[in-house]
Amino acid sequence: MDEGKPDNQFTLFATAGILILGTLMLPLTATMSPSPARLGIISGVIFLQVILAGANFMHLRHERRSLWAVILPTFILGGVLLFALMPDTILEWAK
Amino acid sequence: MTTQTSENLNLPNGKLAMWLFLATEVMFFTGLLATCMLLREAAPVPGPGLSPWPAHETVHVQPWLGAINTVLLICSSLCVLLSHRALLANQAGKARRWLGLTLLLGAAFLGVKGFEYAGKFQLGLLPGKIGESVNGLSPQREKLLQENGLSYVRDVQERLRALTATVKPEDLKTPPKEIQAAHALLQLTLDGKDEKNSYLRPLTPGQLGDQVNRLNGEFPSLHLPPAIPNGNLWASCYFVTTGIHAIHVFAGLVVLLVLFLFSLGRDSPRLAGRLEVAGLYWHFVDLVWLILYPIIYIL
Amino acid sequence: MRVFWFLLFALVNLACLGLFVVSPWLGWWLPKNIASFGQDVDNLFYLILAATGFFFVVTQSVLALAILRYGERPGEKSRYTHGHTGLEITWTLIPLAILIYLGFAQVPTWAKMKYINVESWFPIRYSGKNLQQDQSICLVARQWEWRLRYPQGHIPADQNQWAENGDPGDLHAVNELHVWKNSQVRLHLKTEDVIHSLFLPNLRLKQDALPGKTMPVVFQAIEANVKWDPVAGHLVPLGPGLEWEMACAELCGGQHYRMRGRLFVHESKQDYEKWFAQALKNQRLRELPKQVAAREGGNR
Amino acid sequence: MSLHQETPHSPGFIRKYIFSEDHKTIGIQFLFSGMIFFGIGGLLAMLVRLQLAWPEGNIPWLGQWYPKSWGGRMSPDFYNMLFTMHATVMIFFVIIPWLTGAFGNFLIPLMIGARDMAFPKLNMLSYWAMIPAFVIIVASFFVEGGGASSGWTSYPTLADASLQKPASAAKPGEAYSVLKDDAYNSPAAPGAGMGQIFWLTSLLLVGLSSMMGSVNYITTILNMRAPGMSLLRMPLTVWSLFITAILQALALPVLTVALILQLLDKLIATTFFLPPGGISFGNWHTVPGGGMPLLWQHLFWFYSHPAVYIMILPAMGIVSDVITAFARKPLFGYKPMVYSLAAIAALGFVVWGHHMFQSGMDPRLGTGFMLATILIAVPSAIKTFNWLATLWESRIRYTAAMLNALAFVSMFVIGGLSGIFMAATPVDAYFHDTYFIVAHIHYVLFMSSIFGVFAGVLFWFPKMFGRTMHEGLAKVHFALTFLFGNLTFFPMHILGIGGHPRRYYDPTIYQYLEHLQPLNQFMTICALVLGAAQILFLVNFLGSLVFGKKAGINPWESNTLEWTVPSPPPHGNFPEPPTVERGPYEYAVEGPADFLPQAKEKPPEAGA
Known part of the structure; x- marks a missing residue:
């Protein structure tokens, strides 16, 4: 296995980060009413959390680059799927 | 490996x-x-000013x-x-x-x-x-959903009856506020045939849903089945x-x-x-x- | 055996090609076109047919010739080659060019058919088009018939509202679509139950009806098949074989094949109006007893 | 772990033939079960054709088998079930198991020089997940209302609507109002009730099997290649199976989502595919939904379009190998062939909308999908030209396998070209859901993929069973199939041009279709002959298992690694891992023999 040395400091940092971000969302719901800004903040938080979890727990920080070849297509395809579904769901040509 | x-x-x-x-x-x-x-x-937005997604x-x-x-x-x-x-x-x-x-x-x-x-x-x-009749539907749609809406009305009636039944007839003059409200709403749902004190034009399922949601907000203890768009x-x-x-x-x-x-x-x-x-x-x-x-x- | 296999491949493919050549003469071909955009669709079809036909002939001939010429011979070996970059590039770029042309050639017709306006070619942008409209018809599909609703005055004030709720004065019909020649028709296509698909072969038109949605369908029929006979007071066909049909193209249950409707294109707006008045009168006569019964039946 | 297989490996009958972990046995299991379903699917097709040719006639001996209530002729709902199940069986239980299951399992480890798959147990499970799927799909014919009859595409709301009691009609104590006696019957069609539920369950299991298979294939190909077997030295069969596995891994989960959602719609009254206002069948209304029928089509085609390539790419790979072996010539343009495979796969993911041009999808989206679809013709054309160039100036051996491979090329041209008509949005408005598309899909899936399968079976039969199939019989079978296949399917183009809609029980009630009826009858007769001709193949296959001529290690003088081990290969395939020195298509080389096997020759024979 060619992963780097287990890095406990980063692990703790990442875990704490995810936990804090996760709980931060609670006051957010209480205070902000639904708006694009809130949606943006939430998406940003999700993104950060996922990055932290992926890098730390799933070792992507240490893993070989070739693994990205496995994961990246799914992100692209997921994006394509989401994008192509949008006109029919949200934009409504028929109306 | x-x-x-x-x-x-x-x-x-x-x-x-x-x-x-x-x-x-x-x-x-x-x-x-x-x-x-x-x-x-x-x-779909269920009505003007309403959120399409349940809170x-x-x-x-x-x-x-x-x-x-x-x-x-x-x-x-x-x-x-x-x-x-x-x-x-x-x-x-x-x-x-x-x-x-x-x-x-x-x-x-x-x-x-x-x-x-x-x-x-x-x-x-x-x-x-989940009861889903709401105002703002066209009459056509409302008609289409009549059966579903009516069963929702029946559900609400059942619950209202159960609530008002716990009150003894002699207490009817001074029941708790929420029971009074429930009784009043029950009357609004009945058409002329069933009961004496009723209206000829009962609430449509959609209107009833609105009333129920209002009443639930006022008296959470009633636990009426809410209408949820x-x-x-x-x-x-x-x-x-x-x-x-x-x-x-x-x-x-x-x-x-x-x-x-x-x-x-x-x-x-x-x-x-x-x-x-x-x-x-x-x-x-x-x-x-x-x-x-x-x-x-x-x- | 080599020659036999050559003959098998060559003759079968020749027969395939031949079928396409003789079919138009046998009448096994596109039904008569009566849509304003129909000629465009047919032309595009012929364009693709020409392109594909060319490549069909080229590839199948090469294949058949290879089968004939390059049989195994004792002591001889195939040519040793791993490919040719120039050739590869050539036969990538030529089809690519042809196909891109074919692709973009479709865009204007598609826009015309689907009620959208092309603003610019690259990137392709559309905008909703304010259609010059003569007729508005609500078409509700259900298992297994087409229910049509015609407004009085041909175009209702609020189209969406009318398509949803209708007016008391509407004319109702089943499986009979009436328009007049050269009228710009807008159908409000809906369905009550499952997905149906409105298919009018003569109009080169197909559109699915989606549950919960109202699909806009636009067309203009440029040829008539019926006229109003003022003496008899009904429609008569303009000629033999001018029966234009309406079918369901999306599987919709057991009797899917029986959703047969008919398209009547009147000679003129006046004819159409005469037919409309007559049909409306008949409808009222039919409904009268029902209304009386309803009134006498009392409360519900 | 010793690589030398000295210990005699003799598992019992059950471990060897039924619960086998050996990739070769599993491949052959897929081959045989696919063959059984090919028979079932074929019979269904024959019934469909009979109905189309004589829609009103009482077919003498067939009529007695129908229930009395049908009045001696097939009922329309039964007809719908026939073509639905024909497509389902052929796609999910014949072609995909044959191409990826049989050839994938049998060939991948042998061709890359591995001892077995990366995960033999997972491999066994992937076959055994198919068994309940087989059972359920066969059982679905016999449930109340008959098998699924909403088309293999199962569009809501025809497939989706089930008889659910309206919301809150359930009494307080009642957990699920849908769990009533009549709960699973559908108001839309008899087959959309229990039959549809069986159909969905069965397909979920097929998906599970395919998922396990594809993860296994990708891992094996990436990790288990023999020394020297770089990616660009892999035979095209392996390449095509590799790319197919990727397609499956990435597209299938979306179908799984769709299947689960529809299953839940039917079982616990969720409303994913039910429109906001609900729908009504006469006096019967559903609950208000909030979902979208169109969403199913998107999710379904997101898988099922790539699935079309899943069903053709492996055949392309097989054909490339067969053609080079019998043309005795290196493959023309190995790299372009590989890249075009990849291009087809990549583009294949973004073209699913071309099935939905007339579905009510946003027409602006339609244009995008059209352009992407038309671009797919480019890599397909590259492949065709490369095959033709391979044949040019070659020395062809007219074996039955070669003829089938040549037929693949010829038929793929027709199937590919007719696809362009449907890709073009305005033309598709006319051709969508007509017999033109039926012609197209049969040219691609029957006339191409199945010829590819025949070529593959004839080619690798010696390796699988140690005997060769009878050449003469195979050639007769080929000639009949090629001739009558074309006679059956080519006139369908003409029907389509005439505007004949597909899935029609009785087209003759339409005036504009009446004159096409003779064609329908002609096609049916040819289809019956075509179906009968397949018996020849079965006879040849089964007969050759016992009576076939014994085959040596390398009967076709081919280069790839599987031809260096005994036929059939022993458990563990290679006594020691082969070392690969060159690409797979070194034919027509200098020297006494005209071929150079991929593997480095073993030292003892080095002097020869």
């Missing part, structure tokens, strides 16, 4: 296969979550339960990681303890989930079973996304339990490899929850 030549990827088979499996899982959850999010965005209070979604579950899952992920590191450092006992803790945390997650589900079942917040769609999305995730958690727990039992027997480097692979899956389930939690509990 046979990695044969330099031409091949320098990844053990198990790990590569798990990553490939996770790629399929990414597609699976993308499809699932995209479906639910887009359906939510596309949900958390209406459908009894408690964000703090979700937050607890987030903490549980993150901690369990951390435990798997520490267990794996302990195995690599040849500390079998420590690894076993961390793994045991993971199992407990995962089980606790499912417990919280079960508690939530039990509440939904109790309140009848289930797909296909797009409630059935909400329930569908809620149960399918969280349910499928819970199944994944359960499957992960089974795998970890098997590994835990293994670790009781003997300690071997193969276990470390297996735990890493199983851990990858567990972390992925965790990661899905990180996306699911805001979608269900926050947005």
Whole structure:
């Protein structure tokens, strides 16, 4: 296995980060009413959390680059799927 | 594990296969979550000024339960990681303890989930079973939904009757406020044939739904079946996304339990490899929850 | 055997080609076109047919010739080659150019058919088009018939509202679509139950009806098949074989094949109006007893 | 772990033939079960054709088998079930198991020089996940209302609507109002009730099997290649199976989502595919939904379009190998062939909308999908030209396998070209859901893929069973199939041009279709002959298992690694891992023999 040395400091940092971000969302719901800004903040938080979890727990920080070849297509395809579904769901040509 | 030549990827088979499996899982959850999010965005606005998606209070979604579950899952992920590191450092006992803790945390997650589900079942917040008649529909649509709407009216009537029946006739002059309100609403739902004190034009299901929602807000103790616009769609999305995730958690727990039992027997480097692979899956389930939690509990 | 296999491949493919050549003469071909955009669609079809036909002939001939010429011979070996970059580039770029042309050639017709306006070619942008409209018809599909609703005055004031709720004065019909020649028709296509698909072969038109949605369908028929006979007071066909039909093209249950409707294109707006008045009168006569019964039946 | 297989490996009958972990046995299991379903699917097709040719006639001996209530002729709902199940069986239980299951399993380890798959147990499971799927799909014919009859595409709301009691009609104590006696019957069609539920369950299991298979294939190909077998030295069969596995891994989960959602719609009254206002069948109304019928089509085609490539790419790979072996010539343009495979796969993911041009999808989206679809013709054309160039100036051996491979090329041209008509949005408005598309899909899936399968079976039969199939019989079978296949399917183009809609029980009630009826009858007769001709193949196959001529290690003088081990290969395939020195298509080389096997020759024979 060619992963780097287990890095406990980063692990703790990442875990704490995810936990804090996760709980931060609670006051957010209480205070902000639904708006694009809130949606943006939430998406940003999700993104950060996922990055932290992926890098730390799933070792992507240490893993070989070739693994990205496995994961990246799914992100692209997921994006394509989401994008192509949008006109029919949200934009409504028929109306 | 046979990695044969330099031409091949320098990844053990198990790990590569798990990553490939996770790629399929990414597609699976993308499809699932995209479906639910887009359906939510596309949900028709039930009336002027109304939100197309049920508010958390209406459908009894408690964000703090979700937050607890987030903490549980993150901690369990951390435990798997520490267990794996302990195995690599040849500390079998420590690894076993961390793994045991993971199992407990995962089980606790499912417990919280079960508690939530039990509440939904109790309140009848289930797909296909939520009253959904609202104002703002065209007469044509209203007609189309008449049967469904009427059954909703029957449900409300039943509940109102049960409420007013607890009050003895002699107390009717000074009943609690909410019972008075319930009695008044009951009268509004009846047409001329059933009872004496009634109106010839009973409320339409849509109007009744509005009244019920208002009354529920005023007197939460009444527990009238609320009319929830797009409630059935909400329930569908809620149960399918969280349910499928819970199944994944359960499957992960089974795998970890098997590994835990293994670790009781003997300690071997193969276990470390297996735990890493199983851990990858567990972390992925965790990661899905990180996306699911805001979608269900926050947005 | 070599020659036999050559003959098999050559003759079968020749027969395939031949079928396409003789079919138009046997009448096995596109039904008569009566849509304003129909000629464009047909032309595009012929364009693609020409392109594909060319490549069909080229590839199948090369294949058949290879089978004939390059049989195994004792002591001889194939030419040793791993490819040719120039050739590869050539036969990538030529089809690419042809296909891109074919693709973009479709865009204007598609826009015309689907009620959208092309603003610019690259990137392709559309905008909703304010259609010059003569007729508005609500077409509701259900298992297994087409229910049509014609407004008085041909165009209702609020189209969406009317398509949803209708007016008391509407004319109702089943399986009979009436328009007049050269009228710009807008159908509001809906369905009550499952997905149906409106298919009018003569109009080169197909559009699925989606549950929960109202699909806009636009067309203009440029040829008539019926006229109003003022003496008899009904429609008469303009000639033999001018029966234009309407079918369901999306599987919709057991009797899917029986959703047969007919398209009547009147000679003129006046004819159409005469037919409309007559049909409306008949409808009222039919409904009268029902209304009386309803009134006498009392409360519900 | 010793690589030398000295210990005699003799598992019992059950471990060897039924619960086998050996990739070769599993491949052959897929081959045989696919053959059984090919028979079933073929019979269904014959019934469909009979109905189309004589829609009103009482077919003498067939009429007695029908229930009395049908009045001696097939009922329309039964007809719908026939073509639905024909497509389902042929796609999910014949072609995909044959191409990826049989050839994928048998060939991948042999061709890359591996001892077995990366995960033999997972491999066994992937076959055993198919068994319940087989059972359920066969059982679905016999449930109340008959098998699924909403088309293999199962569009909601025809497939989706089930008889659910309206919301809150359930009494307080009642958990699920849908769990009633009549709960699973559908108001839309008899087959959309229990039959549809069986159909969905069965397909979920097929998906599970395919997922396990594809993860296994990708891992094996990436990790288990023999020394020297770099990616660009892999035979095209392996390349095509590799790319197919990727397609499956990434597209299938989305179908799984769709299947699960529809299953839940039917079982627990969720409303994913039910429109906001609900729908009504006469006096019967659903609950208000909030979902979208169109969403199913998107999710379904997101898988099922790539699935079309899943069903043709492996055949392309097989054909490339067969053609080079019998043309005795290196493959023309190996790299372009590989890249075009990849291009077809990549583009294949973004073209699913071309099935939905007339579905009510946003027409602006339609244009994008059209352009992407038309671009797919480019890599397909590259492949065709490269095959033709391979044949040019070659020395062809007219074996039955070669003829089938040549037929693949010829038929793929027709199937590919007719696809362009449907890709063009305005033309598709006319051709969509007509017999033109039926012609197209049969040219691609029957006339191409199945010829590819025949070529593959004839080619690798010696390796599988140690005997060769009878050449003469195979050639007769080929000639009949080629001739009558074309006679059956080519006139369908003409029907389509005439505007004949597909899935019609009785087209003759339409005036504009009446004159096409003779064609329908002609096609049916040819189809019956075509079906009968397949018996020849079966006889040849089964007969050759016992009576076939014994084959040596390398009967076709081919280069790839599987021809260096005994036929059939022993458990563990290679006594020691082969070392690969060159690409797979070194034919027509200098020297006494005109071929150079991929593997480095073993030292003892080095002097020869």
